[in-house]
Amino acid sequence: MAEWKEIRCKRSGECCYFLKHRSGLPIYVWPKRDYTTAYAVFATNYGAIDVACLKGGAGEPVLLPAGTAHYLEHKLFENEDCDAFERYAEIGANANAYTSFDQTAYLFTCTQNLTESLEILLDFVQKPYFTEKTVEKERGIIGQEIRMGEDSPFRRVFCNMLTGLYKEHPVHTDIAGTVESIAQITPELLYSCYDTFYNLHNMVLAVSGNVTCEQVEAVADRLLRPCEPKVPRRAPIDEPRESVTPRTEVAMPVAVPLFYLGYKVPLDTSQGLGSETPEAFAAAEVLEELLGGRSSALYASLMKQELINTSFDVEYFNGPGYGVWIVGGESRDPDAVASAFRDEVARLRREGVDPEEFAAARNAVYGQMIGDLDNPESCGDLLIAAHMDGFGVFDLLEAVASLTVEAVERRLATDFEERASSLSIVSPL
Amino acid sequence: MQPTIHRLCAGVESLTLPDARFKTAQITVGLFLPLSRDTVEEYAILPRLLTRACAAYPDFTTLNRRLNELYGASVTGQTMRVGEAQLLLLTAEATADRYALHGEAVTASCAQLLCEMLFRPALENGAFRREDVETERRCLAEDVRAQINDKRWYARRRAEELLCPDEAYGIGQFGSAEVIEQLTPERVTAAWRRMLQCATVRVMLQSDGAMPQVEEAFRRGFSEVEGRAPVPCVTDTTTHLPELRRHTERMAINQSKLVMGFRTGCAEPHEDVAATRLMNAVLGGTPSSLLFRNVREKLSLCYYCSSAYDRMKGLLLVQSGVDEVNAARAEEEILRQVEALASGDFTEDDLEAARRCVTQSFESVGDSQSALAAWYITQTLLPQQSEPSDIRYAVETVDREAVIRAAKRLRCECVYLLAQEGRTDG
Numbered sequence: 066m067a068e069w070k071e072i073r074c075k076r077s078g079e080c081c082y083f084l085k086h087r088s089g090l091p092i093y094v095w096p097k098r099d100y101t102t103a104y105a106v107f108a109t110n111y112g113a114i115d116v117a118c119l120k121g122g123a124g125e126p127v128l129l130p131a132g133t134a135h136y137l138e139h140k141l142f143e144n145e146d147c148d149a150f151e152r153y154a155e156i157g158a159n160a161n162a163y164t165s166f167d168q169t170a171y172l173f174t175c176t177q178n179l180t181e182s183l184e185i186l187l188d189f190v191q192k193p194y195f196t197e198k199t200v201e202k203e204r205g206i207i208g209q210e211i212r213m214g215e216d217s218p219f220r221r222v223f224c225n226m227l228t229g230l231y232k233e234h235p236v237h238t239d240i241a242g243t244v245e246s247i248a249q250i251t252p253e254l255l256y257s258c259y260d261t262f263y264n265l266h267n268m269v270l271a272v273s274g275n276v277t278c279e280q281v282e283a284v285a286d287r288l289l290r291p292c293e294p295k296v297p298r299r300a301p302i303d304e305p306r307e308s309v310t311p312r313t314e315v316a317m318p319v320a321v322p323l324f325y326l327g328y329k330v331p332l333d334t335s336q337g338l339g340s341e342t343p344e345a346f347a348a349a350e351v352l353e354e355l356l357g358g359r360s361s362a363l364y365a366s367l368m369k370q371e372l373i374n375t376s377f378d379v380e381y382f383n384g385p386g387y388g389v390w391i392v393g394g395e396s397r398d399p400d401a402v403a404s405a406f407r408d409e410v411a412r413l414r415r416e417g418v419d420p421e422e423f424a425a426a427r428n429a430v431y432g433q434m435i436g437d438l439d440n441p442e443s444c445g446d447l448l449i450a451a452h453m454d455g456f457g458v459f460d461l462l463e464a465v466a467s468l469t470v471e472a473v474e475r476r477l478a479t480d481f482e483e484r485a486s487s488l489s490i491v492s493p494l
Numbered sequence: 495m496q497p498t499i500h501r502l503c504a505g506v507e508s509l510t511l512p513d514a515r516f517k518t519a520q521i522t523v524g525l526f527l528p529l530s531r532d533t534v535e536e537y538a539i540l541p542r543l544l545t546r547a548c549a550a551y552p553d554f555t556t557l558n559r560r561l562n563e564l565y566g567a568s569v570t571g572q573t574m575r576v577g578e579a580q581l582l583l584l585t586a587e588a589t590a591d592r593y594a595l596h597g598e599a600v601t602a603s604c605a606q607l608l609c610e611m612l613f614r615p616a617l618e619n620g621a622f623r624r625e626d627v628e629t630e631r632r633c634l635a636e637d638v639r640a641q642i643n644d645k646r647w648y649a650r651r652r653a654e655e656l657l658c659p660d661e662a663y664g665i666g667q668f669g670s671a672e673v674i675e676q677l678t679p680e681r682v683t684a685a686w687r688r689m690l691q692c693a694t695v696r697v698m699l700q701s702d703g704a705m706p707q708v709e710e711a712f713r714r715g716f717s718e719v720e721g722r723a724p725v726p727c728v729t730d731t732t733t734h735l736p737e738l739r740r741h742t743e744r745m746a747i748n749q750s751k752l753v754m755g756f757r758t759g760c761a762e763p764h765e766d767v768a769a770t771r772l773m774n775a776v777l778g779g780t781p782s783s784l785l786f787r788n789v790r791e792k793l794s795l796c797y798y799c800s801s802a803y804d805r806m807k808g809l810l811l812v813q814s815g816v817d818e819v820n821a822a823r824a825e826e827e828i829l830r831q832v833e834a835l836a837s838g839d840f841t842e843d844d845l846e847a848a849r850r851c852v853t854q855s856f857e858s859v860g861d862s863q864s865a866l867a868a869w870y871i872t873q874t875l876l877p878q879q880s881e882p883s884d885i886r887y888a889v890e891t892v893d894r895e896a897v898i899r900a901a902k903r904l905r906c907e908c909v910y911l912l913a914q915e916g917r918t919d920g
Contacts, residue, residue, distance in 0.1 A: 077517070099515050102858040148791075154782035155843070157850025176857035202794060209797035212749040213815050218643050274861070318745050320639035360558035374633040375542075376640070395636060425562040432566030432589055436518040440862060494746060 069094070069278050074459040076466060077438050081448065081458055082278050088289035090265040093448040093458070094281050095273035097441055103179045103274040104445040107186050108170035110269075110453060111262035113240040114338075114385065115167075115299070122260020129258065130249040132207070132242015135164040137255050139203050140195055141171070149189040158182040166236055167384040168453060174442065179276060180284055187270075187288040193259045195252035204247060211241050218319045218491045225313045226325040226391070229487030233304045234334070236387045266294045271448035274441030299338040299385055306331060307484045314490040321374075322492045324399030326406060329485040330388035338386030340454040347430075347464035348472040349381035354426035355418060355473065356409065357392065363409045372402050390480055399490050410481045418477070423470045431465050495860065497870060499879070502713040505724025506695040509870050510705045513863075519590050519601040519701035520863045521608060521708065524871040525582040525693035528727045529662040534580060534669035536677055536685035541571025541582050542630045543682065547616040548607075560607065564600050565589040569607065575667035576872055577729035577761070577806030582689065583871070584608055587863075591703055601701045605708035613715045615686065621679040622686070635671040645912060649751035650813060653910040656741050657755035661730055663807050690716070692725040696874040700863050727875055731761040731808045739908040744915045749797075750818040751912040753811055754828060759903035761808030763877055768888035769896035774803035774810055775848035776897060777835055782847045784831040784840065789814065795824045806872075810904065818913045825909060835901035838894070845894060856886040 069082040081095035112134050117126045142149045142162070153160040158175035171190050175182045214220050224239055231237040241247075272281050308329055332341070341349075355361060357379025367373040377394035396402045437443040451458045497511045527537055551557035561567045567588035574581040586604040594600050616623060642648050651666060658664035668674070697712045699705055716722065734757060760770045778785035778801030789799040799814040816824045834840060859865045859882040873879055 097515075100861050102861045150781045151847075154780065154847035154851065157847075157854045159851065159854065160781070174858065176854045205794035206790065206797060209749060209815060209817065212817070213645075213797055216645050216747045216749055318747065319643050321636050323643070360554060360562075365554050368629060371629075371632060374636045376637075395640060425558070425566075428562060429566035435589065435593070436587070439516045439518060 066279060066282060072458050074462065076462065077435055077459075079438055079459075081273075081444075084278070084282065086285050086289060088265050088285070088291040089294055090285065090289055091269045091452060092281060092285060093269070093271040093452065094276060094278045095271070095441075095444045095448060096276055096278070097274050097444070100274045100441055101176045102174055102441050103176070103272060103276045104172070104174045104441045105183060105186055105270070105272040106170050106172040106445050106449050107190050107270050108168050108268060108449050108453070109263050110167070110267050111169055112165050112167040113238060114235045115262065115297075116235045116238075118258045118261035120257050122257060127254070127257055129254070130242060131238045131246040132240070133250060133254065133258055134169055135241050136203065136207060136247055136250050137258055138162050138164045138169050138171075139207060140200060140255060141190060141193060143194060143199055144189050144192050145194045149185060152185045152189070153182065156181045158185075164240055166240065168449075170449065172445075176275070180280060183272070183281065183284040184288060187284060190263070191288070191290060193256065193263070195255045197252060200250065200252050200255065207241065207247055208244050211244055211247070214239070214241055218317045218323050221315065221317060222323045222325045222393070222489050222491045225315065226327040226487055226489035227389070229310045229313050229489055230308045230327050230329045230389060230485070231304065231387065232309050233302050234387050236384065261297055264295050265289060265292050267296045269449060269452045271445045271452070273444040273448065301337055302334045302386055304334055304386070306482070308487040310487060312488045312490070314492055316494045317491050319491055319493050321395040321397060322399055322490055323393075323395055324402065324491075325391050325393040325489045326399075326403045327487050327489065328390040328481050330383070330390065330480045331485070332386060332388055334386040340385065341383065341388065343456050343460040343464040344468070344472055345476070346461055347468045348476045349383075350430045350465060351423070351426050351468060352473050352476055353379050353381055354429055355413075355422060358426060358429070360425070363405065367402060367405060372396050372398060372405065399488065403488050407483070410477065413477055418470050418473055420470055423473060427465060427468055431462070434462050434465060496881070500709060502697070502709060503717050504722060505693070506697070506712065506716045508697045508699065508709045508712065510699045510709075511866060511870070512702055512705070513700055514702045516700065516863055517590050517593060518587055518863065519604070519704075520867060521586045521601070521605050521701075522698040522867045522871060523584045523608060523612065523712070524696045524698070524874060525689060526576070526579045526695070526727050526874060527582070527689060527693050528725060529575060529578045529580045529665060529667070531662070531665055531669070533685065534665050534667070535673040536681055537580050537582060537689060538573045538668045539627075539630055539634050539674065539677060539682060540686055540689060541573055541584060542634060543622060543626060544611045544615055544686075545569050545571035545584060546626060546630065548610040549614040549616055550610045552616045564603055564607070565594065567600070567604050569611070573667050575663070576875070577727070578662040579727035579729070579875060580667055581871070582693070584612065585867070590701065599704060599707075601704040602707040605704070605711050609711045609715045613690070613718070617683070621683040624679050627677065627679045627682055631674050631677045634668065635674040638668050638671040638674065645747060645751055646813065646815070649753050649910060649912045650811060652741075652743065652912070653753035653755050653811060653908060656739050656910050657735070657809065657908040658733075661733055663809075690719045691722050694724045694727060694874060696871055698867055698870050700866060729761065729807055734905070735907045738906065741908075742911045742913055744913055746915050747912065748914065749815050750821055750914060752814045752816050752821050752824055753910045754825065754906055755908040755910070756810040756812070756904045756906050758803065758808045758810050758900065759905070760900060762805050766896065766900055767805050768885065769892045770803060770900040771805065772849060772852060772889055772892045773835065773897045773900035774801055775852045776840060776844055777801050777831065777901070778812055779803075780848055780851045782844075782851075784835065784844065785812065785828060788831055789824055789827050793823075793827060795820045795827065799824070799828070821911055821913070829906065832901065832904055832906075836898060836904065838898050845897065849889060849892075852889050853886045856882040856889070
């Protein structure tokens with residue numbers, strides 16, 4: 066057996082293992098005693114924000130139509146001889162996949178036949194099979210998925226906010242693309258994309274729950290084919306500080322207006338699209354609680370004024386080269402909520418964050434993170450997220466535990482600039 | 495791990511499940527009441543109202559300070575529907591006692607807090623405070639109105655109404671926004687007192703200690719309720735519509751939603767529930783099901799096409815997202831698949847794949863506290879209690895003939911279509 070590196074967390078008593086497999090694939094295993102379920106995720110560092118690939122995986126750059134990463138995810142499930150869903154079904158595993166802005170992930174949960182399920186996962190993701198016929202067939206299905214998304218006011222309010230904020234960064238394009246953009250996708254394009262991004266060095270495997278390192282390594286040794294160490298780099302983007310538009314409003318069949326007030330966070334993207342530090346992340350998590358948590362002053366005051374309901378939330382949303390504060394929910398008067406939020410940020414900047422409230426918010430975040438460690442799926446997702454962000458698995462937990470009020474105040478001082486904001490509203494017809 | 499069930503007093507029992515794997519303790523109080531048009535709204539608001547404050551912690555600030563003292567504990571209130579019972583749920587979650595820094599009894603304190611909320615709410619002159627009621631009824635009414643935002647959810651709700659016009663099931667768990675907006679503090683207070691008297695209650699504890707104190711707190715609370723007389727919750731599982739009901743509703747949308755409502759003729763505690771579960775999985779419960787493979791994959795008629803079985807009420811709903819021009823074809827194809835199932839026209843592989851999928855889902859219940867709570871709370875009203883492993887075994891032993899028999903009982907009674915505005919019917 067190869068030498069696995071042990072990663073231990075004193076605070077939680079949890080322990081997981083890492084191996085850089087000889088094929089080039091980074092592998093994490095998080096065994097959880099007395100659990101029945103195993104959860105596995107095989108992900109590539111490639112998502113909707115990656116708008117160009119190399120022809121044939123090595124030639125000149127080719128621009129990708131919006132929705133390509135998502136289309137590729139759908140098509141990868143189909144191999145030459147059969148469909149991966151059918152293979153999983155034969156052994157009872159529950160499989161799924163998703164495409165986000167910055168990654169594509171293939172996953173399953175199972176309570177039996179872990180080895181066989183892992184074999185299927187590693188096998189089909191390494192065996193692309195795209196023909197004119199199969200690519201054409203998927204167009205109808207994805208077209209329906211896009212149309213379904215168009216009917217979702219949540220998706221609309223979110224996309225309009227991103228379009229209102231970002232001018233250059235591709236995070237403003239819809240993950241699934243449009244019916245028009247996916248019409249341009251061909252088998253050759255999918256192969257070029259695959260060869261550019263589905264390189265084991267650019268991917269990661271995480272397995273958690275009822276699993277051992279030996280089990281995973283044995284399957285990895287059998288199925289992973291070593292590949293050249295090529296990791297595509299995300300090119301720098303010159304994103305202006307200002308938002309594109311301060312306000313957008315569209316009408317849809319909704320009962321109460323939905324709104325997202327977004328603030329574009331200043332990130333240095335001149336050298337490429339990296340991640341923020343664990344401390345900056347932790348500060349954002351705690352600041353979410355302080356600004357919009359159920360015990361925050363703003364929540365109580367807006368509730369009293371009947372300006373929000375329980376859908377109100379403040380969230381930090383980020384990825385390579387983008388970071389957005391989202392203040393969202395339903396309101397009869399979104400502009401009044403936006404104005405109250407601005408006042409609250411100004412008040413906190415002026416008066417500083419109350420140390421007692423800070424400690425309470427930090428405890429709440431910490432308690433939630435500890436609780437998440439009970440769930441094999443959250444553990445697997447944590448492994449993938451930490452790896453993609455370039456952190457250690459428990460760095461974020463540690464950063465929350467040792468967070469200072471100053472770190473939160475630093476974010477408060479830099480993150481909320483009016484010129485970098487955009488209010489998106491979906492109002493009733 | 496086997497749970498222990500204790501009767502605390504009339505119609506109130508505790509179910510304890512000690513589990514040292516979890517770092518969190520969870521206490522869930524499930525209160526079951528008959529679902530009725532007369533009371534649905536006034537009960538639906540109670541979980542929100544009870545968890546926002548109580549006499550001991552009368553406002554946001556004092557309550558949250560208390561929760562923070564309990565290591566960031568959380569208390570949530572939810573309203574659900576189980577068959578034709580309305581289920582009011584109060585859940586407290588907190589760090590397990592062994593993670594408390596100074597040996598505090600966090601779990602017992604959380605139970606005490608839940609009891610305060612349930613038995614001693616924040617009242618003023620004998621009624622819930624006007625301001626609290628006004629806020630919560632506004633939020634609840636807005637939530638009910640916001641159901642239209644999720645078209646898939648909305649279409650399902652409308653199909654249930656179409657399928658069960660004269661049955662309590664058709665009301666849903668919240669009732670109507672118009673009635674909610676008219677709720678008064680007096681009416682809600684009377685509903686709270688009635689809830690304490692009439693509800694069938696199960697308190698579920700998942701923790702590694704503190705069980706006896708928690709049980710005692712709830713036993714005392716319910717024993718002190720004057721005039722306590724639990725009312726049985728009965729679900730009507732025999733009604734049928736005289737003929738197929740069809741309804742098309744138009745809205746400014748891009749993708750139509752087709753929902754077909756079937757009666758299965760089999761609800762708890764019928765002996766064929768396991769067979770019907772498995773039949774549902776073969777038909778449309780998994781990504782390898784007949785509906786997924788044929789309606790979505792083979793014919794590319796839709797983005798999703800799946801079925802769900804409500805074993806408490808004995809209904810099966812097939813849901814699909816389609817382009818309106820394909821709706822009739824999708825409907826035809828769905829009926830063809832039901833027909834195929836009933837005539838035994840499915841392979842051994844179809845059956846076994848569905849069986850594995852269902853049995854594995856029961857095996858994983860034990861790995862999640864919320865799945866365990868849902869499992870054991872839902873069973874409160876059933877005459878016989880079962881473990882996830884019992885159901886797994888039951889599904890493992892269902893034979894092909896039983897699946898065919900279950901499919902033969904399916905009867906399509908409604909077809910609901912949520913369609914694009916600006917087109918003509920038919």
